[in-house]
Amino acid sequence: MTDGKTPEELAEEKRKAVEDAKRKAAELRKEREKRNAAEANPEEDLDLAKKKAVAAAKAKAAALRKKKELESSTATESPEESEESSGEEDLDLAKKKAVAAAKAKAAALRKKKELESSTATESPEESEESSVEEDLDLAKKKAVAAAKAKAAALRKKKELESSTATESPEESEESSEEEDLDLAKKKAVAAAKAKAAALKKKKESGETGVYDDKAKAAAAAKAKAAALKKKAENDSGEGDNAKEIAIAKAKAKAKAAAAAKAKGAKPKEPVVEEEKPSHNQPVLDRYVQIIRENLGEDLLEDAYINKLAKHVPTLVARKETYFKLAQFLKYNELLAFDYLSETHGTDFETHMEIYNHFYSYQNNQSVALKVKLDRNEPVIDSLTSLWEGANWPEREGYDLLGITFKGHPNLTRIMMPDDWVGHPLRKDYEPYDVEV
16 A cells, blocks of 8 residues: 555655645636636726836837947947937837727727627617517417307307206306406406516516516416416317316226236236436546556446435445545546545444545546445544545544544544543444443
8 A cells, every 4th residue: 555665755755745736726726816806807907908018118118228328339429319219119109009909908898898788778678578568468368369269169068058958047157158258357467467567666676687577477478378278178068078088098997907907917017217327427437447547457346326426426445445546536637636525434334434525626526435444443544644624524433433544643532522432323332321
């Protein structure tokens, strides 16, 4: 595991690795802050560009003037004057270029702001509001049409049954049709008024998202119209026929099942759909390939997708290769898992297990590293030299499960008192003082 190196050489190597990681993290953080500052303050960048251009022009003019003074002993008056005028012309030209560049950048920034503000002007809101009102009118018309269709269907049904019906039921059915028509109209008008009031209130409060309101209003209008149409169809003869057909099918299916059961036939087994591979399977395959190409084939005990934990790619290391694999996951340029988000231990009664969850900011990917330990002698290398965040979680594993982490800088209890007997998270734990 240590490749024959002495503890001093290994400690020095760990220290250098930690310093390099800190330096790289600081450089990345500094570069990210510069980039964020540049994106957040384009106007400050414009002023800075102006100042740099003017400073460059002044520096160039000063250099020309110094050169002129050095050559004044052998030069006549006219060349000096011409050189001075040339320096002044260069200074003016540099100033003009700086001003032109600043104006161009300001124009581009102004144009970008105008394009962004064009989506927040008044005209799109007004057109959006009119479009929503048109959708509401369309919903009203559809509701009225559906009510009329329902009334026509009921009237036709009444005419077909008129040979056996008396006059009084017909009159009551006709009045019921008119009431349904009026109720549908009132519901459509109430829904339209409610949507218009909500839109007006949102506009007065200055909220954005008019396009979302249009989509929601249109979807609601379509859904309401479809519901009214379906209700009208169900109330008409077509709806009754569909119900009768569905009932007949259900009865036939139940009858066939009863017959099959009476004959002793086995019911058909449900079809089990083939499980699709995880979307993180290619990621896990890439990890395994990189590890095997650099460290060999026998470093891993297992590798799988943990579908119970958001499909996290999971690597299971051997006890003797645990630290070496963790070191490779952090410092390999293709993997770069520079953040330890979780470390905990578990007692499975047959064995102990350590679980670590790492994250790579470079690749925006996660990986879990696990290792199984002998329950009677749970000893494993500490990861505090690679990730300082492992300090307290490893102390917790020592305190509550009795796992020993070799190389930990302060492996002491963190929750229980120092004189506490036993480890409370072990499955066979029994309190020392039964009265407590």
